[in-house]
Amino acid sequence: MKRYMILLSAALVLGALSCAGPEETKTEGLESSVSAGRLSADVDPETLEVLRKINSVSAYEVPDLGLREDEVYAKTAQDVEPFRHVTPFKEHFLLQIEYTGPGRAIPEPIDVETVKLGFIGPIMSTVSVATGGKSHEETLGIKMLQGVRLAIEEANVRGGYLKRNIPFELAISNDNGLWGASGNEIIKLAYKDKVWVILGTIDGANSHIAIRVALKAEIVMMNSGDTDPTFIETNIPWVFRCISDDRQQGYLLVDYLYRKLGLKRVGVIRGSNRYGRFGVREILDGSRRLGNPIVLEMAYDLGIQDFSLQLERLKRENLEAIVHWGDAVEGAQILNQMRAMGMKQPYFASDRCLSDEFIGIAGANAEGVICSSPWNPKGKNKRLTEFRKAFRKRFGEEPETFAAHAYDGMNMLIWAVQVAGLNRAKIRDVLAYRVRPFNGVTGDIMLSSCLDDVGDVYLAKRKKGKWNFYSREELKIPRGYIPRRDRVSRPPAKL
Amino acid sequence: MKYLIIAVKILMVCSLLVARRSALGSRATSHGPREKLPYVYTEWKHFTVNTGLPNDHVFAIKADGPKVWVGTENGLACIDKRTGKIKSWKEKDGLPWRVVSALDVNPKTGELWVGLFGGGLARFSGGRFDHWHQLNSGLVNDVVYGVAIENDNVWAATTAGASRYNTVTGEWTIYTEKNSPMEEIWNYGVSYDAGKVYLGIWGSGVLEFDVATETWKDYLDPDGEMEIDLYRDDGIVHVISTGTSYIDGILWVSTYFGMNRYDGRHWRGFYEHETGLPSDFGNAVKGRSANEAWFATDKGLGVLADFPSDTWVTYTMDPNTHRGKAVVSQNQKVLEAIDMPKSIPHNYALWVEIDGNDVWVGTSKGVGWGIGPGYYKGLKDRAVYKAKIVKIKAEN
Secondary structure, X not given: OHHHHHHHHHHHHHHHHHHXXXXXXXXXXXXXXXXXXXXXXOOOHHHHHHHHXXXXXXXXXXXXXXXXEOOOHHHOOHHHOOOOOOOOOEEOOOEOOOOOOOHHHOOOOOOOOOEEEEEEEOOOOOEEOOOOEEOOOHHHHHHHHHHHHHXXXXXXXOOOEOOOOEOEEEEEEEOOOOOOHHHHHHHHHHHHOOOOEEEEOOOHHHHHHHHHHHHHHOOEEEEOOOOOHHHOOOOOOOEEEOXXXXXXXXXXXXXXXXXXXXXXXXXXXXXXXXXXXXXXXXXXXXXXXXXXXXXXXXXXXXXXXXXXXHHHHHHHOOOOEEEEEOOHHHHHHHHHHHHHOOOOOOEEEOHHHOOHHHHHHHHHHHOOOEEEEOOOOOOOOHHHHHHHXXXXXXXOOOOOHHHHHHHHHHHHHHHHHHHHOOOHHHHHHHHHOOOOOEEEOXXXXXXXXXXXXXXXXXXXXXXXXXEEEEOOOOOOOOOOOOOOOOOOOOOOOOO | OHHXXXXXXXXXXXXXXHHHHHHHHHHHHOOOOEEEEEOOOOEEEEXXXXXXXXXXXXXXXXXXXXXXXXXXXXXXXXXXXXOOOEEEEOHHHOOOOOXXXXXXXXXXXXXXXXXXXXXXXXXXXXXXXXXXXXXXXXOOOOEEEEEEXXXXXXXXEEOOEEEEEEOOOOOEEEEOOOOOOOOOOEEEEEEEEOOEEEEXXXXXXXXXXXXXXXXXXXXXXXXXXXXXXXXXXXXXXOOEEEEEEEEOOEEEEEEEOEEEEEOOOOEEEEOHHHOOXXXXXXXXXXXXXXXXXXXXXXXXXXEEEEOOOOEEEEXXXXXXXXXXXXXXXXXXEEEEEXXXXXXXXXXXXXXXXXXXXXEEEEEOOEEEEEEOOOOOOOEEEEEOOOOOOOEHHHHO
16 A cells, blocks of 8 residues: 555656746846846836846746847948849848847856956057067057046946945956967956956957857957957857947048049058958948949058058059058058158048057148048037046046047946846847947947947048048038838848 | 555556657657658757756767767766766866867777867877867967867867867978968868868858868858848858868858858858748758758757758747747748657757767757657658648748
């Protein structure tokens, strides 16, 4: 009898187990903070809804957060679209990419004394593949680090990570090395330093390496200094950018050269590194698509001093304007040598020439130069004024493009950490699904469906020893027609 | 007392019947019409940290006889298929670095080669780890994404080029943009079969290395644009390639933007919206034959079960019930939808390994072992579980 009673009990237990649902690992953390009204950062109602959803899923569920859809990729005008006379079989980057992994269910750790935030940028001189010798981006990287430092120090003054009242701590890595070094550095930040987010990289090649690691390690990577258009064209749900890229700057410059000025014969001189190669792609393509192919494109090895070979060939082409895409030093040297050779064409350059370094070398020749700019540093913006003041007080110098965008990027990350808590997937979610622009010192940052900043870009004209910044509207630069159409759900093209 | 015993017996028989029906899955109830259909894996076993894996985030699997090696985000594991027991190694056990991102076994020696994500390359043999990294060897970078054995050589696909190590002579060869047609050097996957090494390269499509002639051939997206694929079948669908698999003279490719098949003359692109692919975001691919390939995506497992008839099997896990689902579709029509007690352990699939009639799937939440004693190639006349001729999209 006893044996049968045991068997009966075992059968009942087995039955009960088989009826039970799968194990659920519901996450805890900020949802309790939300319900208790203890949210520690500015949270709009839409973000609260995102939080409600991401805090209620198990490791196996993917929250329905509503994917962002763009009608047109990167605000591209119809007449500069690639192969515009053919409907492509597939268009990418119009629909936001999801994160479908289990990361949201990882509970917030208890035993942290600081909240580590990672930085990777060129801050120490080393060898560079791009130059074949000494590295060259430290001046930009150090500015970027200053912006990051200021954002973190200010956050700590406000109480640090408010949910726990513990400070933010900056973990720093140098990436100005041989290609591939940045991959090792991201691994160090993600697995050894155990940072919650990472901001950084300028060099396009290093950036691509870094984001591939971030994808596998599942950590947010915010970029504030790499304007390579392909950086974001990789479908990685962990990558954000808070600076307008060379595609946007290229489009504006192309519109200015051809639609506004009506030029026909433009030449290009660029660095032979990735920044130069990819930076001018939209100018090359846009010029050709608008019926004015670039007459001559000349590349130069980084670090050279004598540009006569390139300039003599450009001079022979009877050009109406010359566009330079490269660093400030080379940009100024080329300009000086052009003028010395009697070349009086208008000189256009990328935003890297918007620097004291460029002015210091170019001197009076800088007068009349026009540069593209990812932002308007002279805009009427209270936040910018306060940032300038704080930056001057902290570092004794003026902030510039790299400092300002890094400051914005780190503030976006700090906001996300405060709101989402210490969970890398949730930090990603609140940034990726934010529907309101982030009010930064560089302007309002609204991310596209591929999490890129496609905000306004500007042209800066050097006049009477000063840079003056103009929007497209202020210069009355015509814009190509951007058709509004639902491309995400359109039927596929016929084969 | 006698009645109680009879009642208990009846109860136990009923329980056994219910349990058996559940184990067989829905197939036991199949009574539909007969059609030509592919094999569907309905028997799955899961391995997670609860059953002995060192970590659930699985990046690589390599089957080697009764052993199945598993590379995770925090350790190496070996599953004994016969017993189901798992042995694992972490840094404290001599593993040079915690994140194991790639695995391959040298068939001549039985040595396990381990790609370490940020830790270089290791060989596990005789219970000992030997370690190569960028400071003590010709390994071009420590961030290793892929490993493949080619004859006496070990290839490592790294984030800054590919390295080839001759295990007999000890010679290293590095391939970058300097000596190969790598537009970018960000190698992602490497595979070898029948005299050809294929590298899947982020930003540089696929590179083919002919071992006999030591020559390279590159395969890029012909439209040259990142934001579009102009024509589906004009070449590789996108240059952000993640994996390659060469078998029976057919190259299979996964990218983050869709998948490909190449027969040496014709390319064929595969996208989610027109096939049984659960997603265009392909983490890895494994070809089983010229007509069958398994794609690990971020939303499940897509299996092109029979290329000539465009027949797919899509495996997913229900995130709420954790039951498995396999959908058989042909030319966008669902032929069969099979509900089963288990399928893959998570829909974020990162790796696939073919093991005879069985398959192994690495996911973000453990390993799934699909057991297929009756596996058959292509299509076979069999009963349809549930004929539902509807558009895939309509069903979703």
